Amino acid sequence: MTQGGAPVDNGLPPALAALLAGVKNASRLAVQVAPPDIRPWASGNALPGVWSFCAAEPGPHVVVVAxxxxxxxxxxxxxxxxxxxxLRPQRGKLTLVFANLEAYARFDLDDPTASRFLDEDMNRVWDEETLDGGRRSSELRRARMLRPVFETADVxxxxxxxxWPGDPLLLCGQAERAAELALALGTPGVAVADEGHAGGRRLLDYTPFSAPEGRRRALLLEAGPHWQPETVAQMETSALRLLRLTTLAGPAPPDAPGRLARVTRTVTAASNRFAFLRPYRGGQVVAARNTLIALDGDAEIRTPHDDCILVMPNLRVGRGQTAVRLARFDPGNSR
Ligand SMILES: [Zn+2]
Incomplete structure (x- = not known):
């Protein structure tokens, strides 16, 4: 995104554009939420970084993951x-998980994108072959430790x-029971039934949550831009509403209608020359079918249908990574 070291106006928010262009101190502009000191919570009461609280009254096991x-x-x-x-549940069990403690310990205001993971993406390892296999990494060690907690989660x-800039959304994978929960949650107002990533299975795609005959439900909230107060506010609104629906903890935010969109195509970059024609924003709707939105090397990427929703376009994608999910609203599943 630079030419001769000078930032290029590519339609991004100035702090993000400057951050990606490597402008000194730009990241401090971008990080507008103070990273909390979670050392008091590192020991956990169930596992390191994992806190569980049980109510006297029986109910579901609800797990919230940060x-x-x-x-x-x-x-x-x-x-x-x-x-x-x-905060305690009024029924059932509430478990709060700080997942990648080691990566977070390295969070650096001067380079805030660097601490996403240490060895590999922890949200691409959630299949039995990987978890039971012999590969070793910081993230797999932690995933294997957390696995029993997640396998007992009802929700x-x-x-x-x-x-990248985009509207908040709930991802619910392929399980209809998760899509129903996302619509009941209603905030943020858009839920997306998607296929995951070619690069590995996410926690919400893990068998206990995705098996057709199962009953456990998992949602992934993309709450807004990194490091912004409104993103934390969206997390709190969605999570409190989930607790209200399940364990009766906390106050109830007002009801809001939800809409379900289904992914029609997951676009994985086949080259390192994938480029969108415009700085699209997540949630943007392209009205006309067959609109050229990106070039992947010489290959054209076009919208497969009218009213095509661009889900989380990755404006700087590498080969093998998900560039964008294309979706449309499901007329039968809005309320
Ligand atoms: Zn993430």
Whole structure:
């Protein structure tokens, strides 16, 4: 994104454009939420970095996950706030997880994208072959430790934020029961039924949550841009509403209507020359079918249908990574 070291106006917010252009101190502009000191929570009461609270009355086991990506600090802000406030379930069990403690420990205001993970993306390892296999990494060690917690979750919410500009959304994978939960949650107002990534399975794609015959449900919240107060606010609104629906903890935010979109095509970059024709924003709708939106080397990427929703376009994608999901609203699943 630079030519001769000078930032290029590419339609991005100035702080993000400057950050990606490597402008000194730009990252301090971009990080507008103070990273919390979570050392008091590192020991956990169930596992390191894992806190579980049981109510006397039986009910579902609800798990809220922060820091699956170590640089997405909004979830840690929220869980730190809840732990200090001693939020407790009124029924069932509530478990709060700080997932990638080691990556978060390296969060650096001068290079805030660097601490996403140490060895590999922790949200691409959630299949039995990988978890049971012999590969070793910091993230796999932690994933194997957390696996029993996630395998007993009736409902799980995985809190994330986004590098590129885009509207908040809930990802629910392929399980219809997760899509129903996302619509019941209603905030943010858009839920996307998607296919995951070619690069590996996410926690919400893990068998206990995705098997057709199962009953466990997982949602991934992309709450807004990294490091912004409004992103933490969206996390809190969505998570509190989930707790209200499940464990009756906390106040209930007002009802909001949700809409379900289904991914029609997952575009994986086949080259390192993938480039969008414009700085598209997540949630943007391209009205006309067959609109050219990107070039992947010489290959044209066009919208497959009218009213095509661009889900989380990655404006600086490498070969083998997801460049964008294309989706459309499901007329039968809005309310
Ligand atoms: Zn993330």
């Amino acid at each position: 820091l699956m990506h170590g640089n997405e600090i909004g979830g840690a802000v929220l869980l730190d706030r809840w732990l200090r406030a001693e 799980l919410l995985d809190l994330h934020s986004m590098l």
